[in-house]
Amino acid sequence: MTKESLLFSPLELRGVTLPNRIAVSPLCMYSATDGLAGDWLFAHLSTFARGKAGLVFTEATAVEPRGRITPACLGIWTDEQAKAIRPTVRFIEEMGCVPGMQIAHAGRKGSAEPPFRGGTPLAPDNADAWETVGPSAEPVGDGWPAPHALETGEIAQIVEDFAAAARRAAEIGFKVIEVHGAHGYLIQSFLSPLGNKRNDAYGGDIQGRMRFALEVAEAVRAAWPDDLPLFYRISAIDGPAEGWSLDDSVVLARELAARGVDVVDCSAGGIRGAPAFRANDAGKPLNKSGERPWGFQVPYADRVRQEADVKTMAVGVIVDPHQAEAILQEGRADLVALGREIMYNPFWPLHAAQALDVDPDSAMWPDQYGWAVQRRREIMAQNASALGGPKQ
Numbered sequence: 001m002t003k004e005s006l007l008f009s010p011l012e013l014r015g016v017t018l019p020n021r022i023a024v025s026p027l028c029m030y031s032a033t034d035g036l037a038g039d040w041l042f043a044h045l046s047t048f049a050r051g052k053a054g055l056v057f058t059e060a061t062a063v064e065p066r067g068r069i070t071p072a073c074l075g076i077w078t079d080e081q082a083k084a085i086r087p088t089v090r091f092i093e094e095m096g097c098v099p100g101m102q103i104a105h106a107g108r109k110g111s112a113e114p115p116f117r118g119g120t121p122l123a124p125d126n127a128d129a130w131e132t133v134g135p136s137a138e139p140v141g142d143g144w145p146a147p148h149a150l151e152t153g154e155i156a157q158i159v160e161d162f163a164a165a166a167r168r169a170a171e172i173g174f175k176v177i178e179v180h181g182a183h184g185y186l187i188q189s190f191l192s193p194l195g196n197k198r199n200d201a202y203g204g205d206i207q208g209r210m211r212f213a214l215e216v217a218e219a220v221r222a223a224w225p226d227d228l229p230l231f232y233r234i235s236a237i238d239g240p241a242e243g244w245s246l247d248d249s250v251v252l253a254r255e256l257a258a259r260g261v262d263v264v265d266c267s268a269g270g271i272r273g274a275p276a277f278r279a280n281d282a283g284k285p286l287n288k289s290g291e292r293p294w295g296f297q298v299p300y301a302d303r304v305r306q307e308a309d310v311k312t313m314a315v316g317v318i319v320d321p322h323q324a325e326a327i328l329q330e331g332r333a334d335l336v337a338l339g340r341e342i343m344y345n346p347f348w349p350l351h352a353a354q355a356l357d358v359d360p361d362s363a364m365w366p367d368q369y370g371w372a373v374q375r376r377r378e379i380m381a382q383n384a385s386a387l388g389g390p391k392q
């Protein structure tokens with residue numbers, strides 16, 4: 001590393017300072033009971049805190065029971081649920097990291113099996129199934145039930161559920177909140193013309209389709225302390241040739257920023273339950289889904305950042321420390337989020353610091369490990385020839 005690392009520079013957002021610019025992307029674990037966090041959630045998130053990711057997000061946390069994807073999803077619609085996740089929040093902070101919560105409503109993609117059991121909708125006679133809700137009575141795809149089309153008063157209640165969730169998250173010490181407005185879940189199904197067929201104030205042109213997303217932003221901003229940052233995850237595009245576009249995302253991002261959103265988290269896809277589409281370097285969607293080149297969604301974060309004048313978080317196959325550093329150095333995003341890569345290697349930030357030569361004496365590691373890890377490095381250097389070359 002010749003230049004000063006940006007990946008390992010602090011990032012100030014309102015009254016919060018992230019110690020580095022690596023976030024753990026929200027990762028559903030489908031391991032809660034009645035929305036309550038248990039041992040798995042603590043073990044899962046505390047590992048990333050020991051790995052020193054600057055910002056550790058919870059998975060999509062439902063703001064009301066119908067907002068869960070599966071019956072085993074995390075929730076924050078009761079005080080008891082908030083209390084159950086408190087030890088995790090405390091531990092993340094103890095490690096010097098910043099705890100963030102993603103709040104969500106699954107909409108018409110709820111009442112389903114987890115992906116490791118197929119991700120299909122629960123049968124209507126399953127005792128755990130519920131009637132899903134959406135902007136219109138349009139199923140997300142073949143084999144999915146038609147959701148109940150929300151009435152205006154019901155929309156207002158869900159906006160208030162988001163605000164109540166943010167209030168609870170603040171009370172138990174979360175320092176960042178992210179609204180999940182992506183992946184075909186409730187908010188994005190209102191945004192996209194592929195999900196929203198309404199002809200009232202919440203449908204029609206982009207202004208109507210954005211109404212619910214913006215009402216949630218306003219309500220959460222009002223409920224969430226002024227000195228704490230608000231992130232908003234969007235699906236920057238629906239697909240290569242239809243639906244919500246990157247131009248629409250620029251319009252939305254400007255409106256979100258005007259309502260006090262600090263960071264737009266740029267993901268993609270999901271409106272049909274299909275995988276995200278990739279973009280080329282000009283930010284134009286390509287039509288080959290399924291392929292996942294490095295940083296395939298970075299062009300979205302880049303364009304939104306340049307044109308909406310708002311901070312962005314890039315996500316999607318960011319796997320290499322030099323790649324992550326380059327995204328920030330090139331001004332394409334303000335921070336990066338890792339999902340699968342950090343599940344594979346929860347100590348990725350510590351290994352990245354070594355690869356970028358910003359932690360020569362292992363000082364970034366938790367005290368309990370750092371001295372021993374540093375000794376390991378020395379031992380590895382001593383044994384380099386026996387090991388067939390220098391090893392880190």
Ligand SMILES: Cc1cc2nc3c(=O)[nH]c(=O)nc-3n(C[C@H](O)[C@H](O)[C@H](O)COP(=O)(O)O)c2cc1C
Binds near residue numbers: 026060182340
């Ligand atoms: C197991 C798993 C669970 C996920 N859960 C969520 C979630 O709760 N909320 C969300 O916005 N995205 C979720 N995602 C998407 C990730 O946050 C991330 O955007 C995606 O995996 C792309 O990043 P990656 O290539 O680093 O994995 C999930 C992804 C995986 C693999």
